[in-house]
Amino acid sequence: MSTAARDPWHHRIARPLRLRHRLLLGALTGFGLIAVARLVDFWFRAEHVASPVLFAVLSIAFWYGVSRIVLSWVAYTRVRRPEHVAAPDGLRVAIFTTSSPGEPLAMFEKTLAACARIDYPHTTYLLDDTRDPRFRECAERHGAVWLELVGLPGAKAGKINGALARVTEDFVLVLDPDHIPFPEFLGRVLGQFDDPRVGFVQVAQAYYNQPRSFVARGAAEQTYAFYGPVQMGLHGIGSAVAIGANCTFRRTALESIGGHGVGLAEDLVTSIRLHAAGWRSVYVPEVVSRGLVPEDLGSFYKQQLKWARGVYEVAFSELPRLFRRLTGWQRLTYLTIGTYYLFGVTAALFLVFPYLYLWTGILPAAMLFQRFLVDAVPVAASGVVMYMVAQQWLAHPAIERGTHWRGLVLKFASWPVFLAGTLLAVGRAEIPYIPTAKEAQRGRFLRLAWPQLLLFAVYAGTVARVIVVRLYETGEGALQLSSQAVWGMVGFATLPVILAAGAVYAAWQSRHPAPGNPWDAIDVTGIGGEA
Amino acid sequence: MKRRHRVLVAVAVVVGSIAAVLLLTSLGTSTRGPLSGLIERIGAGVGAIEYAARRTLSRTGGRAAQLAAFAPYRTDADRLRRPDRVLLGAYESGLPATLEGVGELEGALGVPLPLIHFYAAWGDKPEQQFPLRIVRAIWDYGSVPMVTWEPWLSDFENTLHPDLPLRAVRERQGMRAVADGTYDFYINRWAAAAAAFGKPLLVRFGHEMNDGYRYPWGPQNNAREDYVAAWQHVVDRFRAVGATNVLWVWSPHVAYEGWQSYYPGDAYVDWTATGALNYGPIAQWSEWWTFAEIFGSRYAALEAFGKPVMVAEFGSLAVGGDRAQWYRDALATLPVDYPAVRALLFFEVGRDRTVTYQELDWTVRTDSAIAQVIGAAVGPWAPGVRRP
Numbered sequence: 025m026s027t028a029a030r031d032p033w034h035h036r037i038a039r040p041l042r043l044r045h046r047l048l049l050g051a052l053t054g055f056g057l058i059a060v061a062r063l064v065d066f067w068f069r070a071e072h073v074a075s076p077v078l079f080a081v082l083s084i085a086f087w088y089g090v091s092r093i094v095l096s097w098v099a100y101t102r103v104r105r106p107e108h109v110a111a112p113d114g115l116r117v118a119i120f121t122t123s124s125p126g127e128p129l130a131m132f133e134k135t136l137a138a139c140a141r142i143d144y145p146h147t148t149y150l151l152d153d154t155r156d157p158r159f160r161e162c163a164e165r166h167g168a169v170w171l172e173l174v175g176l177p178g179a180k181a182g183k184i185n186g187a188l189a190r191v192t193e194d195f196v197l198v199l200d201p202d203h204i205p206f207p208e209f210l211g212r213v214l215g216q217f218d219d220p221r222v223g224f225v226q227v228a229q230a231y232y233n234q235p236r237s238f239v240a241r242g243a244a245e246q247t248y249a250f251y252g253p254v255q256m257g258l259h260g261i262g263s264a265v266a267i268g269a270n271c272t273f274r275r276t277a278l279e280s281i282g283g284h285g286v287g288l289a290e291d292l293v294t295s296i297r298l299h300a301a302g303w304r305s306v307y308v309p310e311v312v313s314r315g316l317v318p319e320d321l322g323s324f325y326k327q328q329l330k331w332a333r334g335v336y337e338v339a340f341s342e343l344p345r346l347f348r349r350l351t352g353w354q355r356l357t358y359l360t361i362g363t364y365y366l367f368g369v370t371a372a373l374f375l376v377f378p379y380l381y382l383w384t385g386i387l388p389a390a391m392l393f394q395r396f397l398v399d400a401v402p403v404a405a406s407g408v409v410m411y412m413v414a415q416q417w418l419a420h421p422a423i424e425r426g427t428h429w430r431g432l433v434l435k436f437a438s439w440p441v442f443l444a445g446t447l448l449a450v451g452r453a454e455i456p457y458i459p460t461a462k463e464a465q466r467g468r469f470l471r472l473a474w475p476q477l478l479l480f481a482v483y484a485g486t487v488a489r490v491i492v493v494r495l496y497e498t499g500e501g502a503l504q505l506s507s508q509a510v511w512g513m514v515g516f517a518t519l520p521v522i523l524a525a526g527a528v529y530a531a532w533q534s535r536h537p538a539p540g541n542p543w544d545a546i547d548v549t550g551i552g553g554e555a
Numbered sequence: 556m557k558r559r560h561r562v563l564v565a566v567a568v569v570v571g572s573i574a575a576v577l578l579l580t581s582l583g584t585s586t587r588g589p590l591s592g593l594i595e596r597i598g599a600g601v602g603a604i605e606y607a608a609r610r611t612l613s614r615t616g617g618r619a620a621q622l623a624a625f626a627p628y629r630t631d632a633d634r635l636r637r638p639d640r641v642l643l644g645a646y647e648s649g650l651p652a653t654l655e656g657v658g659e660l661e662g663a664l665g666v667p668l669p670l671i672h673f674y675a676a677w678g679d680k681p682e683q684q685f686p687l688r689i690v691r692a693i694w695d696y697g698s699v700p701m702v703t704w705e706p707w708l709s710d711f712e713n714t715l716h717p718d719l720p721l722r723a724v725r726e727r728q729g730m731r732a733v734a735d736g737t738y739d740f741y742i743n744r745w746a747a748a749a750a751a752f753g754k755p756l757l758v759r760f761g762h763e764m765n766d767g768y769r770y771p772w773g774p775q776n777n778a779r780e781d782y783v784a785a786w787q788h789v790v791d792r793f794r795a796v797g798a799t800n801v802l803w804v805w806s807p808h809v810a811y812e813g814w815q816s817y818y819p820g821d822a823y824v825d826w827t828a829t830g831a832l833n834y835g836p837i838a839q840w841s842e843w844w845t846f847a848e849i850f851g852s853r854y855a856a857l858e859a860f861g862k863p864v865m866v867a868e869f870g871s872l873a874v875g876g877d878r879a880q881w882y883r884d885a886l887a888t889l890p891v892d893y894p895a896v897r898a899l900l901f902f903e904v905g906r907d908r909t910v911t912y913q914e915l916d917w918t919v920r921t922d923s924a925i926a927q928v929i930g931a932a933v934g935p936w937a938p939g940v941r942r943p
Contacts, residue, residue: 043560047567392681394594495609500618501654503609504692507602 029422032232033546034555035208036420038252038309040105045416052413053097056406059399060094066399071390078388082377085370088363093407095360096249099257100414106259106306109215117146117210118193121201122180125154129162131543135201136166138548144210149191151183178286181294185283193275198284200269203315204232204543206552213272216306223277223303224295226255226266228419232314233542238430238530239324243317245431249411252418255307261353264307265361266295269315277303288334288455292361293342299354300346311419316542320534321472321527324434325441332365332445333455339363340449367435368442371520375439375479378517382486382510393512436520437527440475473531476524483521487514599688606695618658619697625669629699632755632800636825638863638897641890641936644670644701645901646868651682651689654696656920660903663920665930670757672701672867672900677741678710685748694754701757701804701900703867706733706772706785711741726771730761734784742792750798759804759828759867760789765817766808779816786819804828806867809853818860827857828865831885832902835875838911843876846885854893863897870902870917879928882919886932899933 067086073079119139123132132150139148148168152159155174163170171190176182184198195217199205213225228251234244258264266273271291278284278294280301285293299305318324339362347355380386418424448455470477490510494503610617619626628635628642643666649656650673661668671693675686686702693700708729709722719725719737732738749756764782767775772782786805793801806828807814818824831850834841850866857864871881889896907915919925 043563046560047563050567051570394681397594494605495612499653499655499658500609501656501658501696504602504606504695505651505653505688507605508598508688511601511605512598 028555031555032230032311032314032420032423033206033551034311035206035212035552036230036311036555038105038228038256038417038419039421041103041417045103046101048413049101049103049410052406052410053101056097056403056410057094059402059406060090063090063399063403066395074387074390078386081373082388085373088366088370090403092360093403095356096254096414097406097410099254099261100410101257102260103253103256103414103417104260105256105309105417106216108212109218111144111211111214112218115144115195115214115217116193117144117195117197117214118191119146119148119197119199119205120151120184120187121148121199122151122183123154123159123201124180125156127154127201128541129156129158130541132159132162132201133166134204134543134546134548135199136163136168138204138206138551139168139199140166141207141548141552142205142209143207144214146197146210147191147193149187151187153183179290181284181286181290185286188275188278188283195272195274196278197270197272199313200315203229203269203313204546204548204551205270205313206311208552209312210272212310212312213306213308216308217274219304221302221304222274222306223298223301224266224271224273225306225308226264226271227308227310227312228252228255229269230311230314230419231317232546233316233319236538236542237319238526238533239321239434240317240319242430242434242530243324243327245426245428246435247317248418248424248428248431249414252309252424253414253416256309256417258357259305259307261357262304262351263299263354263357264305265357266291266298266305267361270313271295273298274303277301287337288330289338290334292335292338292358296338296342296346296350296354296358299351300349302349309417309419319542320537321437321530322534325438325472328438328441329445329448329455332368332442333448335362335365336445336449365442365445368439368444368446371436371439372443375520378513379482379486381513382490382517393508430526433523433526434530436523437476437530469531469535472534473528476528476531479521479524480528483517486517490514595687599691602688602692603695617697619695622667622669622697625667625697628669629694629697629755632802635699635755635757635802636863641896641933642669642898643900643933643936644668644672644698644898645903646672646674647903648905648907651686654692656903657696657698660901660920663923663926663930664933666933666936667697668901669698670701670898670900671696671698672703674703674705676705676707676710677738678707679712679715680710683710685745685752687748687752690752690754690756699755699757701759701867703759703762703806705770706730706738706761708732708738708771711738716740726776728777728781730772730777730781730785734781734788736788739792742789743796746793746796746798746801749793749801750796753800755800755802757802757804757826759806760786762806762828762867763808763830765811765814767811769808782817783819787823790819790823802826804865804867806830806865809857810849815856821861824860824862826865826898827860827862828867828898829853829857830868830902831866831870832868832917833871833876833881834910834915835872837872837874837913837915845881851892854895858893858895864893864895865898865900866896867898867900868902869899870919872915872917873922878922879925882925882928883932886929890936 067083119142121135121139136148136150148166150159150163150168150170151173152163152170153172153174160170171187173183173186176186178185188196195214197210209227213227216222216225229247230251231240231244234240255264269291277298280303281294281297284290285297287293295305318327338358343355343358343362350358377388415421415425494510498506615621628638645657645660645668647656647660650671654671657668657671673689676683690700690702706729708725711719713719713722720732761772761782763769764772765774767773790803802825803823804826805819805824807817809829829850831846833844833846833849835843854864871878889899901919902917903920904917905921907917919929
C-alpha cells in the first residue's frame with residue numbers, strides 16, 4: 025500500500041455500491057440466514073436441556089450474540105451511499121466547539137485554525153467555561169467568536185443549547201474539540217439539507233492518533249465498521265444515527281425537540297428525538313475530519329462506562345416513550361444500539377460456565393460438541409466473510425481494513441466495565457459527566473489489570489486442580505471416557521484467558537503514555553483535498 | 556433502487572438461498588467426516604496422553620496390569636475364538652459415559668471382568684458411528700469390548716440419504732435391503748473404523764432376530780433367509796476391508812421356536828449366544844424360572860453348532876423368588892453342566908425400562924449378599940488372575 029493511499033489527512037469517500045455488490049451481499053445474507061435457521065433447529069432440542077434454568081441462561085447469552093451478527097447482516101444488505109448534493113450559496117452556518125476546564129489549549133489552536141480554513145462561509149463559536157483568558161485569546165486569534173457559558177446544567181449539551189439561544193444561524197455543526205476538520209467539511213454535508221425534511225447530517229468519525237498505542241488501535245478498530253457499512257446500512261433504512269461527534273443539525277429541527285438532548289449519550293438522545301419528531305437523517309460516509317481516540321486503558325474504560333450508562337438511558341427512557349412515533353427500522357436500530365453493552369453480562373456468563381462445570385460438574389446443555397460445530401461453523405463463517413466483504417465500504421479502507429483483533433481484545437477486556445454500566449443503568453445510579461480524555465493518562469497497572477489478573481489466577485488454580493484430580497482421584501474407569509468433556513471445557517476456559525492476555529498487555533503499555541501530544545506534528549495548512 | 560434492480564435482488568436472494576441450502580446440506584455430510592473426525596482424533600489423543608500419564612504415576616500399573624493373565628485374549632483374536640476358560644463380563648448402564656460401574660461390580664464380586672459389553676445403534680448421529688473412544692477406553696482398561704450392534708434402519712435421515720426408502724416404510728424387508736448393499740455406505744465406514752482399531756472386538760449383530768415383537772429386524776418385517784443374507788453380507792463387508800479382528804456373535808432369543816433356522820453358517824459365526832434373564836412374575840408372559848429352565852433346556856441345541864457359547868445377558872430380578880438361590884443354582888455347576896459356555900456377561904442395569912412400563916433393577920453390586928454368592932461361585936473359574 026502506498027503511503028499516499030494511507031495518508032490520513034486527505035478527504036476520503038466510501039466507495040459506491042454497484043448491483044453486483046448487492047447481489048453478493050444478498051446471497052451471503054441468504055446463506056447466513058439458512059445457517060442460522062439450521063443452528064436454531066439444532067440448538068432448541070429438548071434433549072439438549074441438561075438443566076432448564078442454566079440452559080435458558082446460556083441460550084439467551086448465546087442467541088443475544090448471534091442476533092447481533094444477524095442484525096449487522098440486515099444492515100449490510102441495505103447499505104446506501106447518499107448522492108452528493110452541492111451546497112447552495114448563502115446558508116447561514118455555525119460551528120460549535122466546546123472547551124472545558126483542564127482541556128489542553130494547544131489542541132484548540134489546531135482545531136480552531138482548521139475551522140478557520142473550512143471553505144464554506146461560516147462562523148465558528150468557542151463555547152467556553154474554562155474561565156481561562158487564554159482560550160478567549162486563542163479563539164479570537166483564529167477568527168472564532170468566544171462565548172462564555174459558565175454554570176449551565178447539562179455539560180456539553182447545556183452549552184450548546186445556551187449558545188443556540190444567543191446565535192441566529194440556521195445550521196449548526198457540533199464539532200468535538202479534538203476533531204480537526206478538513207476545509208471541505210461543510211461543503212460535503214450542507215447540500216443534503218436541500219431536502220427540507222432532513223434534520224441532521226452525520227459524517228464518519230475518523231481518528232489520527234490510533235498508531236500511538238495498542239488501546240488507541242483497538243478502540244479505533246471497534247468503530248471502523250460502524251462508521252462504514254453499518255451507518256450506511258442504517259442510512260439505507262432511514263435510521264442513520266447522530267452518534268459520536270461531528271453532526272450538523274438544522275436549527276428548526278433542534279428547536280422542534282426543545283434543543284439538543286442532555287445526558288451521557290446526548291448525541292443519541294438527540295438523534296432518537298429528532299427521528300421521533302419525523303425528521304430525516306443522512307449519513308455521509310466521508311472522512312472530513314479526524315479526532316482522537318483514547319490512548320490508555322483507563323481513559324478507554326471511563327469512556328466506555330460513560331457510554332454504557334448513557335446508551336442504556338436511550339433504551340430505558342427514550343425508546344419506550346418515543347416507540348410509537350418511530351418507524352419499525354428505527355425501533356430496531358435504537359433497541360440494538362441501546363442493548364450493545366449487554367455484552368458485559370453475556371461475556372461474564374460465558375466466562376463462568378466452564379468453571380461451573382470444572383468445579384461442580386454442572387452442565388447447562390447436553391450437546392455433542394462436534395455436532396454443535398457442524399451447525400455453528402457455517403454461522404461463524406458467514407459472520408467472518410460478511411464482515412470482510414463489508415469492509416469494502418469502510419470510509420478509508422487503506423488504513424481501516426483488517427481483522428480488528430485488537431478491537432475484539434479490547435471489547436472483551438471491557439466486560440467488567442460494560443457489566444458495571446449495565447448494573448448502574450438498571451439501578452438508575454448516576455455517574456458524573458466527564459469529557460473523554462484528550463491526553464493519555466498514566467495508568468496504574470494493577471488498578472487497570474486486576475480483573476484480568478484475577479482471571480489468570482482462577483484459571484491457573486482450576487487447571488492445577490483438574491490435573492491433580494484426574495491424575496490421582498478420578499477412577500480409572502471414568503478417566504478416558506470423560507477426558508474429552510473435561511479438557512474441552514478447559515479449552516473453553518482458555519479462550520478468554522488468551523484475550524485477557526491482550527488486555528493485560530494494554531494495561532502494561534498504559535503505564536507509560538506515548539511521548540508528546542498527538543496534535544503536535546499536525547500542520548493544518550496541509551490537510552484536506554483529494555489524495 | 557430501480558424496480559428492475561429490486562427484482563434482480565429478490566431473484567438473487569432466492570437463487571442464493573437455494574444454492575446455500577444445497578451447499579449446506581452437502582456440507583452437512585462432508586463436514587461431519589473431517590470436522591468431527593479431527594475433534595475425535597484430538598480428543599482421543601488427549602485422552603491417551605492423560606491415561607498414559609496416569610498409568611506411569613500409578614504404583615499398581617492400573618487395571619490392565621491386574622488383568623495380565625487375560626492379556627493373550629486381549630491381543631489375539633484367534634485365541635478369543637477358542638477360549639479355554641469361562642470369560643466373565645458385564646454390561647453396566649453407566650456405559651458409554653463411564654466404566655466406573657464396571658469397576659464397582661468387579662469390586663463387589665471380587666473377580667475381574669475381561670469382557671465389557673455395550674449397545675450401539677445404526678444411524679447418522681455422531682454417537683451412532685464407530686464408537687472408537689469407547690472401545691479404546693475398554694481396551695486400555697484391560698478388557699475386550701463387545702458391541703451389540705442394532706440395525707435401527709429408520710435412524711438414517713432421508714435428507715442425508717435421498718436414495719433410501721422413506722423412514723416409515725424402511726423397516727419392511729429391511730434385512731433384504733441390507734443384504735442388497737443399500738446400507739453399505741454405513742457398514743463400510745464402520746467396518747473400516749473397526750479394522751483400524753485393530754484390537755479384538757466382539758460384535759453381536761441384530762440380536763433376538765427371531766422375536767417378532769421386539770426389534771424391527773425381527774420376523775414381522777423380514778424373512779429368515781433375508782436375515783441370514785444380511786448377516787452374511789455384513790460379515791463379508793468387514794472381511795473385505797480386512798477387519799479380521801472382529802468376532803461375530805450370533806444371538807437368537809431361544810424361547811421362541813425355530814431360532815436355529817436363523818443361523819448364518821459356520822463360516823460366518825464365531826460365537827453363539829443368548830440372553831438368560833429371569834423377570835420373575837413381574838411381566839404377564841413370565842414367571843419365576845430358574846437358569847436351567849431358561850437356558851439349560853436350549854443349551855444342547857446351541858452347543859450343537861460347535862461354537863463357544865455365550866450367555867450375553869445374565870441376571871435375575873428380586874421379586875417372586877429367592878434371588879440368592881437363583882444365582883447359586885445357576886452358577887454352582889455351570890462349567891460342568893454346560894461345558895461349551897465360555898462367556899457369561901452380567902446385565903448390570905439399575906433402571907431397565909425397555910420391556911415393561913416400570914423400572915426394573917437388575918444390579919447385583921447394590922446387594923452385597925447376592926454379590927457374595929456370585930463371587931464365591933465364579934471366583935474359582937478365573938485361576939491365576941489377581942483380584943482387582
